């Protein structure tokens with residue numbers, strides 16, 4: 001396994017934004033980022049509260065002189081360091097409304113960015129971010145981490161190789177039950193900002209997890225979206241944003257897709273599933289059992305694919321996303337680390353003066369972020385207009 005980042009011959013230096021005491025996904029970023037020994041976490045602005053930010057640093061082994069009270073301070077002090085010490089990239093793991101201003105500041109300072117989803121607060125910000133990324137020349141990756149599962153990458157390549165024939169129907173569901181009650185009224189940190197329109201954005205559950213389901217459809221099938229009809233509902237009385245919804249999507253090739261997102265389904269944890277029907281075969285996969293995928297063809301026994309980097313049925317993309325031999329479960333952290341791993345390849349190229357791909361990347365990028373924000377905006381708009389069909393064919397949506 002690569003440890004020195006090839007020609008760069010050193011680890012990449014990371015700063016974490018978010019991930020302070022009591023938070024969730026920042027710790028996952030910090031863990032995934034170092035899984036392949038290609039980066040080290042050296043700096044952070046870990047919380048919106050400067051004191052808590054500094055108090056959170058020891059848990060990440062961030063030294064006091066690089067534990068900053070804010071992102072502005074982080075940028076100023078890191079730029080003052082020599083090139084041999086300064087960070088290479090910043091991971092943004094903060095609530096949605098902060099992504100754009102933070103990413104903008106970091107990119108304009110010249111650093112690469114790994115940003116959590118949804119990419120920005122609204123579509124206009126995401127379109128603006130494209131311009132900022134393009135003029136910065138920096139690497140920008142978006143942690144739609146479910147794209148990093150080896151069997152999702154396997155499915156993507158099987159579809160590209162024509163093994164399923166033409167894709168005609170696709171169903172993605174992301175079901176959770178944790179907001180069955182008004183957890184946001186009990187001071188639960190993650191629930192509070194997610195159900196606040198000023199912090200979450202125009203959608204609740206549809207922005208938080210519906211966008212993962214939509215991205216998974218786009219990433220695995222490559223289908224180009226055409227139009228959308230959506231119903232969003234608030235089932236828990238008094239909540240400000242949707243906690244249930246489903247959308248029907250028409251794709252440019254005539255395929256139909258559905259996205260369902262729920263936060264109010266009793267007993268559902270992170271039940272993200274994907275089903276794809278092609279003219280030659282059909283596939284189904286579930287995030288809670290990520291190392292298995294079923295491939296069905298009429299008249300043949302159902303084939304269960306396991307995550308096995310050494311099996312002859314495993315394609316190149318599935319293999320490249322695996323770390324352990326078959327049977328040792330790989331899961332959330334490893335998939336998350338696969339977004340990092342391939343973004344690192346681009347960061348190394350940038351640091352050593354080589355050209356790197358920005359649009360058709362293996363990892364989700366800024367254009368996928370716009371596609372996701374467009375999905376959120378048009379879902380909300382369609383729902384407001386009694387599920388009217390609205391366009392979903394943003395220029396940024398890639399094949």
Ligand code: NAD
Pocket residue numbers: 017018019020021022023024025026045046047048049070071093094095096098116117118143144145189190193208
């Ligand atoms: P959280 O509330 O648990 O943590 C957010 C952290 O960001 C806190 O420590 C907070 O103090 C800090 N913060 C807020 N503003 C800041 C600022 N300006 N500077 C520095 N720190 C700041 O939230 P979470 O559940 O970890 O979610 C964070 C983001 O990650 C959200 O955008 C969410 O959608 C996304 N997320 C993604 C996944 C995934 O699977 N990819 C999973 C969970 C959350």
